[in-house]
Amino acid sequence: MSQALLTVIGEDRPGIVAAVTQALHTADCAIGDASMMRLGGYFTIMQIIHYSRDLGTVETALDPAMKALNLRIHLDPISSAPAAADEANVRVTVYGADHAGIVASVTQALASVHFNIVELESEQSGNPERPIYVMVIQGSAPGGLAEVREVLEPLKSREAIEIGVHPIDTAMF
């Protein structure tokens, strides 16, 4: 089996996931890790697929769904690199009045201590006159929680945002 990363974008409506996954199934593809969510008025899919034939066959199988639902689809063949062993052990929550540069400054600070982002979710919220920005980042901090807190501390006043740094404890039972 070969692997590819499938990206799908389309105006949100019911049936996108069903149409795409049904097409993949008929083309003998198996679905691996996937992230599917609505962003703005669009529905987005990013998923790893395992395919046994060639990518052209996969594209052909997806074609009717693509046309019927007006989707944009992209397929990237990828090597089967093993997943990184470092698990997310820190959650960073950020919120404040929305303004340009919040994500850039926070993630730059995190990168400076080699924080590896595993997942970032953010949402613009609040009322239109006074929008707020909420972001939750999960990742692995090789230098530990204190180092992350230290490097983010100056941003609170500089960017006028609230930042929380919390351990992600996995309770193994």
Added chain:
Amino acid sequence: MAVLPILTYPDPRLHRKAQPVEQFDEELRRFVADLTETMYAGPGGVGIAAPQVDRLQRIVLVDVRSKLGDDCHGFLCLINPELIAWEGMAVGREGCMSVPDFTGNVIRAERIRVQAQDLDGRSRVYECAGFEARAVQHEMDHLDGFLFLDRLVSRKTDLFRRKNYQKKESKA
């Protein structure tokens, strides 16, 4: 004493409901000794339930001293446990010996009161909080055939207030 083999999902035996313990005898003590050794040999080593070793009886062991030190009950042997009160809710990430490799977010009560029998059949009541309460609830779920997979919640739903809810609130 012996380390017993652990059933792992998707073994259907993990979904069966366990039966109450009625005989508080030497055989029960021997089994609990084996179950204890099995718990400490596990990757987490803080809790186990009898159905995980294919014994359909309502027996749960918890010992979170490795995590909380002396700030807990220590070794708990809960036979025929019943949750008699709970309060608070907290999201936490859990893993399980019976579900290798996968971890996920689960909502549990923060503080619980549990009534259970000990090895001699005496009724006792324990109050647990935080990590210890989470462990007891996780293990008690096994007695009813539930895994933490049955209680998974979405991170996004937990962390973000829903926009339409917010709108309703601002009108009020």
